[in-house]
Amino acid sequence: MIESSQTLSAIAAACLILSASVQGAVAQQSKTLGGRIIGEAEWQRITPAASEFDVTSPHHFMVRKKVFSQRYQERWTDQRSTRDGARLAVFYERLNVGSFTTSSYEQTFERLAVGLAGHFGTDVDDIRYEKLSRAFRLAYLPHGANHCAMGMRIFGVSQGGHTSFNGDRNIRVTVCKQGAPDDPLLKTSH
Numbered sequence: 001m002i003e004s005s006q007t008l009s010a011i012a013a014a015c016l017i018l019s020a021s022v023q024g025a026v027a028q029q030s031k032t033l034g035g036r037i038i039g040e041a042e043w044q045r046i047t048p049a050a051s052e053f054d055v056t057s058p059h060h061f062m063v064r065k066k067v068f069s070q071r072y073q074e075r076w077t078d079q080r081s082t083r084d085g086a087r088l089a090v091f092y093e094r095l096n097v098g099s100f101t102t103s104s105y106e107q108t109f110e111r112l113a114v115g116l117a118g119h120f121g122t123d124v125d126d127i128r129y130e131k132l133s134r135a136f137r138l139a140y141l142p143h144g145a146n147h148c149a150m151g152m153r154i155f156g157v158s159q160g161g162h163t164s165f166n167g168d169r170n171i172r173v174t175v176c177k178q179g180a181p182d183d184p185l186l187k188t189s190h
Helices: 002-025 102-120 183-188
Strands: 044-046 061-067 071-078 087-095 128-133 136-143 146-155 169-178
Touching: 102 136, 102 146
Parallel strands: none
Antiparallel strands: 044 061, 061 071, 071 087, 087 169, 128 136, 136 146, 146 169
């Protein structure tokens, strides 16, 4: 009987330690060996014809999609793009619930531009912004010897009676060219 109570005490202590370590880990994200967060949607390759929108000349693009319960995303990458050279990438997102609005547009756009600058290793002070319309902005930023522009536009079905512009979709296009800055060329590439 003494052996059993010692065993039970050891099991109880182990359960307390396990319980404490699990409760401490609740705030942490569980990841696969590849680094993907468990429960997060994975990018799946699709053909351009299976996309939700048309591109004039899709044969150079690799298209991937992610499907969530409340949103759908596509990432288009021109396969001729190079890491430190010319680049063309498109990110498309559609909401199943809610909408993108002009009230949050400015902050979201600038946050994305700062994130892109961080990805490129560009100083945030080097970003220049241009407003093309109420729901279409561009950010120009250097990337090594290249110059890039990221544009973002809200469009699609308006949900609700908002007085500001809104839509259930947005698209972000990033274009980079080698050499000296050429804002008109980067702007017309969007």
